[in-house]
Amino acid sequence: xxxxxxxxxxxxxxxxxxxxxxxxxxxxxxxxxxxxxxxxxxxxxxxxxxxxxxxxxxxxxxxxxxxxxxxxxxxxxxxxxxxxxxxxxxxxxxxxxxxxxxxxxxxxxxxxxxxxxxxxxxxxxxxxxxxxxxxxxxxxxxxxxxxxxxxxxxxxxxxxxxxxxxxxxxxxxxxxxxxxxxxxxxxxxxxxxxxxxxxxxxxxxxxxxxxxxxxxxxxxxxxxxxxxxxxxxxxxxxxxxxxxxxxxxxxxxxxxxxxxxxxxxxxxxxxxxxxxxxxxxxxxxxxxxxxxxxxxxxxxxxxxxxxxxxxxxxxxxxxxxxxxxxxxxxxxxxxxxxxxxxxxxxxxxxxxxxxxxxxxxxxxxxxxxxxxxxxxxxxxxxxxxxxxxxxxxxxxxxxxxxxxx
Amino acid sequence: xxxxxxxxxxxxxxxxxxxxxxxxxxxxxxxxxxxxxxxxxxxxxxxxxxxxxxxxxxxxxxxxxxxxxxxxxxxxxxxxxxxxxxxxxxxxxxxxxxxxxxxxxxxxxxxxxxxxxxxxxxxxxxxxxxxxxxxxxxxxxxxxxxxxxxxxxxxxxxxxxxxxxxxxxxxxxxxxxxxxxxxxxxxxxxxxxxxxxxxxxxxxxxxxxxxxxxxxxxxxxxxxxxxxxxxxxxxxxxxxxxxxxxxxxxxxxxxxxxxxxxxxxxxxxxxxxxxxxxxxxxxxxxxxxxxxxxxxxxxxxxxxxxxxxxxxxxxxxxxxxxxxxxxxxxxxxxxxxxxxxxxxxxxxxxxxxxxxxxxxxxxxxxxxxxxxxxxxxxxxxxxxxxxxxxxxxxxxxxxxxxx
Numbered sequence: 001x002x003x004x005x006x007x008x009x010x011x012x013x014x015x016x017x018x019x020x021x022x023x024x025x026x027x028x029x030x031x032x033x034x035x036x037x038x039x040x041x042x043x044x045x046x047x048x049x050x051x052x053x054x055x056x057x058x059x060x061x062x063x064x065x066x067x068x069x070x071x072x073x074x075x076x077x078x079x080x081x082x083x084x085x086x087x088x089x090x091x092x093x094x095x096x097x098x099x100x101x102x103x104x105x106x107x108x109x110x111x112x113x114x115x116x117x118x119x120x121x122x123x124x125x126x127x128x129x130x131x132x133x134x135x136x137x138x139x140x141x142x143x144x145x146x147x148x149x150x151x152x153x154x155x156x157x158x159x160x161x162x163x164x165x166x167x168x169x170x171x172x173x174x175x176x177x178x179x180x181x182x183x184x185x186x187x188x189x190x191x192x193x194x195x196x197x198x199x200x201x202x203x204x205x206x207x208x209x210x211x212x213x214x215x216x217x218x219x220x221x222x223x224x225x226x227x228x229x230x231x232x233x234x235x236x237x238x239x240x241x242x243x244x245x246x247x248x249x250x251x252x253x254x255x256x257x258x259x260x261x262x263x264x265x266x267x268x269x270x271x272x273x274x275x276x277x278x279x280x281x282x283x284x285x286x287x288x289x290x291x292x293x294x295x296x297x298x299x300x301x302x303x304x305x306x307x308x309x310x311x312x313x314x315x316x317x318x319x320x321x322x323x324x325x326x327x328x329x330x331x332x333x334x335x336x337x338x339x340x341x342x343x344x345x346x347x348x349x350x351x352x353x354x355x356x357x358x359x360x361x362x363x364x365x366x367x368x369x370x371x372x373x374x375x376x377x378x379x380x381x382x383x384x385x386x387x388x389x390x391x392x393x394x395x396x397x398x399x400x401x402x403x404x405x
Numbered sequence: 406x407x408x409x410x411x412x413x414x415x416x417x418x419x420x421x422x423x424x425x426x427x428x429x430x431x432x433x434x435x436x437x438x439x440x441x442x443x444x445x446x447x448x449x450x451x452x453x454x455x456x457x458x459x460x461x462x463x464x465x466x467x468x469x470x471x472x473x474x475x476x477x478x479x480x481x482x483x484x485x486x487x488x489x490x491x492x493x494x495x496x497x498x499x500x501x502x503x504x505x506x507x508x509x510x511x512x513x514x515x516x517x518x519x520x521x522x523x524x525x526x527x528x529x530x531x532x533x534x535x536x537x538x539x540x541x542x543x544x545x546x547x548x549x550x551x552x553x554x555x556x557x558x559x560x561x562x563x564x565x566x567x568x569x570x571x572x573x574x575x576x577x578x579x580x581x582x583x584x585x586x587x588x589x590x591x592x593x594x595x596x597x598x599x600x601x602x603x604x605x606x607x608x609x610x611x612x613x614x615x616x617x618x619x620x621x622x623x624x625x626x627x628x629x630x631x632x633x634x635x636x637x638x639x640x641x642x643x644x645x646x647x648x649x650x651x652x653x654x655x656x657x658x659x660x661x662x663x664x665x666x667x668x669x670x671x672x673x674x675x676x677x678x679x680x681x682x683x684x685x686x687x688x689x690x691x692x693x694x695x696x697x698x699x700x701x702x703x704x705x706x707x708x709x710x711x712x713x714x715x716x717x718x719x720x721x722x723x724x725x726x727x728x729x730x731x732x733x734x735x736x737x738x739x740x741x742x743x744x745x746x747x748x749x750x751x752x753x754x755x756x757x758x759x760x761x762x763x764x765x766x767x768x769x770x771x772x773x774x775x776x777x778x779x780x781x782x783x784x785x786x787x788x789x790x791x792x793x794x795x796x797x798x799x800x801x802x803x804x805x806x807x808x
Contacts, residue, residue, distance in 0.1 A: 024627075032596065061636075067634075070626070134740060135766065138744050140739075145725065146661050152727040158657075158731060158732075159732075160580075160581045162565075165565075165572055165573060166657055169567050171627075172626075173621075176623070178764075179624075180589060184599065187596060187599035188599055188768075191602055198409060203767070205744070205764060208744070216473040218735065219472055221736070223752065223755050227732040231582070235552065236457060238550070242552075243552070243556065243561070252562070254555075254561065315547050315548065323556070323557075324562045325556060326559070327625070335538065335544045336542075339542050339616065342629075356629055359619035359622070360613060361539070362613050365600075365608060
């Protein structure tokens with residue numbers, strides 16, 4: 001039977017999310033759920049515009065973004081939560097939703113009267129997801145946090161960097177990794193709700209997501225009292241394992257060799273059968289010890305070759321190699337376009353733009369990216385009128401009185 | 406089962422994990438923590454990841470990565486080069502709800518696990534394929550380890566930023582510690598597994614094609630968005646104009662003031678120095694333009710500070726300031742203790758050692774258990790008791806090298 005015959009086209013079809021998240025991590029989590037087919041209603045206010053709706057000089061953007069990936073596939077409503085009637089509207093929205101997500105500092109939702117207990121009273125089986133820097137509990141729960149900060153406190157930034165250099169700040173990928181984890185645990189809670197009928201409050205701490213990436217290092221430390229420290233591009237048991245310069249400005253290729261078969265493939269592709277008998281390189285252990293010399297020899301070979309040619313040649317020899325992709329390389333990549341990981345999306349004005357599509361391919365219920373970033377309050381009428389049953393007059397009054405604002 | 410409110414989301418769900426990659430193993434880990442029964446199928450000499458890195462302890466026999474990735478899983482060994490081994494894998498899949506596999510697409514036919522074959526055999530099964538570049542597309546047969554995938558997703562080109570880049574502008578880009586791209590690949594696979602489970606009752610099974618590259622492109626979406634705004638990001642220009650990593654007398658902190666009140670808090674924290682009160686630094690755009698000068702002052706001030714003290718005082722003033730925490734500090738911090746992030750897990754030769762469960766407070770298991778030291782330690786329980794084979798079957802397979 002086809003998916004259409006059974007009436008289900010997407011995994012989260014029919015599921016509604018009241019989305020109160022801000023910044024990057026929270027909105028990315030609900031964006032993923034929206035790609036899976038959930039109806040995601042983004043709650044915003046003119047009182048404090050979302051970060052993409054205003055200039056962002058720290059990122060060199062002097063005006064509002066023309067498109068925000070994490071807001072795509074979502075609907076936008078305006079609610080002024082500083083107004084008691086705004087809080088009531090928020091509760092009514094939650095009452096018709098399956099899930100509520102927020103990413104304010106811990107305590108803010110309670111102060112607004114929108115904590116889990118209050119929401120459970122209007123929707124007993126609500127799944128509530130709270131995304132914060134340090135979690136809802138603990139002495140540091142109210143600490144401010146952006147990606148570089150929770151990357152630091154979580155230890156991932158500490159272990160990242162050149163061996164002889166300082167730690168390195170982590171950027172949006174840290175936010176979005178937290179969002180990916182948040183979407184995953186939200187789905188787990190939704191699946192549990194489907195099985196048991198029970199809602200739940202899920203508490204995700206972004207710094208703990210950062211820590212989850214160094215779980216092996218913490219284990220090593222706990223067992224041996226030594227932590228790995230910053231390692232640059234080194235990896236245990238792999239040599240060569242580095243990023244090598246290629247022809248062209250700031251052009252690089254990554255090469256990683258783990259097995260003897262890959263090593264033989266590399267030596268063959270580079271025309272260096274002597275490496276296989278050279279005592280410096282022949283065995284994995286000595287090869288790792290002499291990796292700097294090996295890096296120099298590989299660099300001499302890559303530096304006047306195109307990175308695509310190097311990658312193609314080495315992959316044909318069974319060696320893991322790939323160019324260091326810029327964002328332009330990514331949007332131009334035929335493989336990613338074929339998979340739908342990169343897609344074209346039209347703005348309401350008809351402008352086509354390359355955007356990021358769903359990162360999974362389902363054989364029967366594919367996710368999809370369908371709609372552009374909504375305009376602020378674009379779906380006020382649909383949500384307050386159609387879903388919540390307010391009359392046109394009531395909506396107009398609330399707009400006039402800056403409750404819908 | 407008694408009280409449904411205590412039931413983990415995946416209680417009663419059986420996952421067969423046939424994987425040697427970090428991404429798929431990480432997915433199996435998370436599914437196990439969510440309550441699934443995860444059966445890890447290894448070759449008779451064990452998953453190669455068992456040998457990655459120095460062994461935690463002579464009695465343990467495995468490195469920290471394998472130990473971390475394989476909590477709460479059972480281990481069975483099968484030689485899929487032999488028909489008996491493939492037949493037993495088929496039996497396991499018949500009894501599972503989810504099949505997690507990272508076999509290269511071209512090898513699946515040899516093992517009898519192409520998506521079509523599996524769908525015919527088990528129409529209700531969710532087949533989650535986890536591969537570096539996915540199961541279709543011109544790179545689907547490409548090999549890819551962490552370093553390659555980090556660069557294939559776009560973030561590799563953009564690292565490092567800030568202080569590290571200023572110190573070493575001519576070095577090759579540096580990766581994030583460990584298996585950042587691959588763990589994200591695993592989490593993406595779990596996300597997709599739950600999505601497929603949400604409609605399994607209505608739709609039956611399906612094939613889910615997860616690519617580690619795809620999810621790393623997704624988490625790098627801000628760079629793609631910036632490209633659409635006309636900016637091709639590179640690591641030199643992406644650095645924050647001021648702030649970032651600061652060296653104190655006893656370690657490093659991170660400071661990032663995105664909002665005006667945060668900058669004002671920082672100025673106060675520094676004791677309202679004359680240079681910071683310059684009217685020319687009032688406007689954020691002007692500050693951006695004078696980032697180098699600000700950094701000179703900031704770094705000189707930071708060198709005189711103690712990390713713990715400055716973070717505490719800064720946070721009290723609303724300044725986003727954080728310590729670059731070392732592993733021992735994470736294991737021992739009060740925040741960690743209150744949130745019960747680590748479970749004490751018995752390890753051969755080591756007694757009990759702390760292991761991070763998951764980065765969320767949600768229905769986690771009471772107990773974490775390391776995967777058995779011996780590959781195939783659960784053959785008798787899984788292949789015998791669960792699949793219903795006799796002890797002599799098991800002996801025969803072992804003798805023939807099938808398990």
